[in-house]
Amino acid sequence: MKRIDLFLSEREVNKVCKAISKAGVPGYSVIRHVTGMGLAGEISEAMDFSGLGANAHVIVFCEPHLVPAVRAGLRPLFDVYGGVGFVSEAEPL
Amino acid sequence: MKRIDLFLSEREVNKVCKAISKAGVPGYSVIRHVTGMGLAGEISEAMDFSGLGANAHVIVFCEPHLVPAVRAGLRPLFDVYGGVGFVSEAEPL
Amino acid sequence: MKRIDLFLSEREVNKVCKAISKAGVPGYSVIRHVTGMGLAGEISEAMDFSGLGANAHVIVFCEPHLVPAVRAGLRPLFDVYGGVGFVSEAEPL
């Protein structure tokens, strides 16, 4: 089993969730109000009042064979809006 | 060392924390306000005003020999209320 | 690639972020409002109104050779203020 960790702007969370659902994952979890630092510089919650939001952390546990579909679904979004993803090993409890 | 990731409804967080403490883990961390998708369908924060809450993400780092006790403690809760758990490898920094 | 998970008091988040930036990591993510249990006992959000805060979870994905620098930068902070860190394996998505 694989664990996928995605970090992206809260504004695109719905788009990302749709993309990974379409890839066929059995479930996912979303943590909002994540701040951080990446290529696009520092992201804080200071502009939250404007609807701009901070980052979100999306966690997906799925079978290894789904990873390419998830990657393919996210590539266009990450290319346009930024965001990063990482994969690691896991097993069900 | 093992890393255990649990996702469950916020309503049962206290029960789950008690169960893993009883299993003897040295510590744990809890992230509330997690939304997501699983067997029980989509979970949002929309009903938060009613005390229903969204999901929580519980993270435990512990020695491998404790994993079976954690699993055994959580099984009855997950059977009744839903929730999922995953295990992966880790080491202290 | 390595994944580093840090748990520490919200009060020291800025200090920790500075320390890991100095170690040269390419990015990091911070989740605040984390509660939990560790050597220092139970940490809740109950004192948030006072500016004391709960815990934060800092996640860093970086090349393995940076891990010692991160560790060295955090050691003095963790020694004084408490906090724990864990490392695991990961790859870019």
Next chain:
Amino acid sequence: MQSSLILQNLVSAPVLFFFLGVLAVLVGSDLEIPSPLPKLFSLYLLLAIGFKGGLELAHSGLGSQVLLTIGAAVLMSLLVPISSFLILRTRMDGYNAAAIAASYGSISAVTFITAQSFLNVLHLDFNGFMVAALALMESPAIVVGVLLAKLAGQSGDSLKGAKAGGLRWREVLQEAFLNGSVFLLIGSLVIGYLVTSFSPAGLEKMDPFTEKLFYGALCFFLLDMGIVAAQRLRDLRRAGPFLIGFAVLAPLLHAGVGLGISRLLGLSQGDSLLFMVLCASASYIAVPAAMRMTVPQANPSLYISSALGVTFPFNVVVGIPLYMALIQRFVPLS
């Protein structure tokens, strides 16, 4: 008459803000009231409604009509779940039937408040003790719901009920009586009563908070309720026509019974409307939170969607003016 009542109700600020929330979802706006702000408004409304209820209860005293009315209300909160369960059980499993039945036996504080605002606009009086009735209708319905679920579970059609084992009474009573919403409402009622009785100087200082701010805060909360209710409409399609039909017809039926009881008790027009609304409304605050813990086998999206997605908007938009029209026909102006 009736159409003017409906219009009167429709152009009130709280109802319009409810529609604004619904519209936001329908047209795809990203308007949202982020958590925990809705909780702030729900805590505030419970505190304020409880405090004001206690204040007026202290003024009206605990006469026989007060006790009779409260008794009748509690009785309804015991009977409605049972009759609803019998109807629902014909088409769905016992756990879901029990959880939905508990919802309809209990009340919706926001529907009640909206009815009060409506009465204000019509310059019709109502008694403060109706809030005591409201506060006391939450818990019995929860207890009955859990008992029904237990009964249904034993009769063999349980999903994962085998695990649930014996009835955990302590937990059931805790959820029924110590549920945060119920506790705050009753607690504020008692505080309002005590302050009015023993330290009336403090009332004036609470007034800007519990009274003046109330209407605006209600608008804000209803904006959020509109958003949440509209999001629930999607779930509803999955629930099917039977449940949707129940969610519209049950309030009518319960309001009708409520009207009959109001006549028997000789309530005023204003109190009659509030009594009918208590009977007709379904809980989406205390009951879902309690059912999630005590009847985990039931599907929350069913009981939340029918109570919040259908019955609540129905009562707020159509029900309140409709019940008022019936009252104007059958209840004499006292």
Next chain:
Amino acid sequence: MQSSLILQNLVSAPVLFFFLGVLAVLVGSDLEIPSPLPKLFSLYLLLAIGFKGGLELAHSGLGSQVLLTIGAAVLMSLLVPISSFLILRTRMDGYNAAAIAASYGSISAVTFITAQSFLNVLHLDFNGFMVAALALMESPAIVVGVLLAKLAGQSGDSLKGAKAGGLRWREVLQEAFLNGSVFLLIGSLVIGYLVTSFSPAGLEKMDPFTEKLFYGALCFFLLDMGIVAAQRLRDLRRAGPFLIGFAVLAPLLHAGVGLGISRLLGLSQGDSLLFMVLCASASYIAVPAAMRMTVPQANPSLYISSALGVTFPFNVVVGIPLYMALIQRFVPLS
């Protein structure tokens, strides 16, 4: 005269709380208004300003001067982005130029509110329909901004524009007209209008919420704006002197044009100030949220920092009294 106006403005509570927020950041205090509390205040201010605008629009009616003024305001929100783009394009890429231009074509509701408070202190009247102008200036500027970005993208200097493909009109219009802030503002305006027209009894009950609480809530929000604006100052150094210069000179230029139009339309002194402030202010609520989605190639820190870090404080501290001084010179007391 002018210096007394500046002082008058400087010692008003909202402006002082803004400075307190700025000071907190400069001296390194850990004072913060944690999320989502600032959102509560921004939602509240939009709701209250919209509702009050609708109320006054219902009182003033939609006469020809009202329509002319609103028309002129919308025209400014179309022209300002174009002229700003042409200036900005000389020194930066098309995407950033377009996104910043959209910001300056749109408006800042908080600057507008602060100008209203300023007028209150001077006992100068203004018309409620100016809020309608404010509400209608957000969306056109967003649409123009996206069109400019698209044009710039096609002319070849795109960063990652190749991927963006054809203009997604649906998404652009959604961000322009259904953006949460725009939607709430316009929706509250319509509700204020409807309630005033059809159910005026409800107005008095809204008053403590939308009117009485307003000034204090504005202070709280400006405290947060001061913190956020000061945090932005750092980003600004990276933006360079050209953008900083633009962020100070553009409001002056736009306010000047606004003054000319006010004279043409024969607006009163109060309305002239509001019109000038609408032209001079730049959006940091609706526009950044919309640009992030529709022109992702632009760097948010540029358009947010210039609008929020420079133009907003400039208008609130120096601009408003300065524009008023000009008005006292050029616009007769009606």
Next chain:
Amino acid sequence: MQSSLILQNLVSAPVLFFFLGVLAVLVGSDLEIPSPLPKLFSLYLLLAIGFKGGLELAHSGLGSQVLLTIGAAVLMSLLVPISSFLILRTRMDGYNAAAIAASYGSISAVTFITAQSFLNVLHLDFNGFMVAALALMESPAIVVGVLLAKLAGQSGDSLKGAKAGGLRWREVLQEAFLNGSVFLLIGSLVIGYLVTSFSPAGLEKMDPFTEKLFYGALCFFLLDMGIVAAQRLRDLRRAGPFLIGFAVLAPLLHAGVGLGISRLLGLSQGDSLLFMVLCASASYIAVPAAMRMTVPQANPSLYISSALGVTFPFNVVVGIPLYMALIQRFVPLS
């Protein structure tokens, strides 16, 4: 007399809401005020109390009695930590003794506010400059606490003190004077003073926010304080009888000294109560946040639990009426 004062205090809305919160925890209700809502109320209370204090300071001016009283208050905030440290040091390590001592030298704004509400009910006047005293008592106690911890660390019994190295003065002063709570309180005081002095027209517009809303917001905050204080009771058992005894006897001792100073200064009955409460109360807002950073060797659960779990409820429930009874005996009605 005294028992009627206690009753009078007990049935006030703020105190009753405090008890409701305590009760919620004791009976196991899931009532909670989710974060960051308590922060909203604490920021609001600090802003409002500061602003009102500044307003009244502007009215009363900075006469010699004002300066003397403030000076005496600051002196107490320097001496109380030292004497408390000497007592606490007999039974616990230096770091914990120092951190707890700092708490008791500083003040609790909510206790102060509750005392003001109590005076209002008794129709006793008090002077606005007492808020200035309150604002100035936070920082000195923090500095003294850190110095004591440093001293204790050097005398050899440090836990992990070796690492702490030299005193980081910059950080200590930052935590003492720029701590968010202290900064907002003093900042609002200055703003209230400036607005009152230079732009009194703005005062009336702030009034609904800072004055009218205050009592209700205090109730809401005390509901949360009740919950948090009751949760702390568990920690307290671990703290042991010595600390619990200290947490009850220290306020009595400090209030007694405060009464003596009040007599010397010739304060009115109202001001005497506020002065005694400043001396008797212990900080659980600014000081814990500061000690966590500057004396990390101390165990937060000790200083928070004693200040918030024991001293705060003791002062609010028993202390205030008791001090008032003493005042009625020893301070002449001016």
